[in-house]
Amino acid sequence: MKYGNWVRCKVSQPGGTGLLERLNRTYKYQFAFRQDWQSMDDVRAAMPDFHRWYNHERRHSALGYATPWSTLILSANARNAA
Numbered sequence: 001m002k003y004g005n006w007v008r009c010k011v012s013q014p015g016g017t018g019l020l021e022r023l024n025r026t027y028k029y030q031f032a033f034r035q036d037w038q039s040m041d042d043v044r045a046a047m048p049d050f051h052r053w054y055n056h057e058r059r060h061s062a063l064g065y066a067t068p069w070s071t072l073i074l075s076a077n078a079r080n081a082a
Helices: 018-030 040-057 068-081
Strands: none
Touching: 018 040, 040 068
């Protein structure tokens, strides 16, 4: 059974793993390592809290210190107004 091919890429190249690695680092250091988890069920149950924090509360330097949600809303409003 063949599952697919592995493609090696640099972290910084377009389509690389840089975005995922940055997200994983943020998840680990800002969320996961600050909790005292008792089970994987606890981790799974807390994931919506991380998603909400990351998208609605955390300010991203790449977005001019705005939240992803506010950037998405502004972009959608600009597209709809045009």
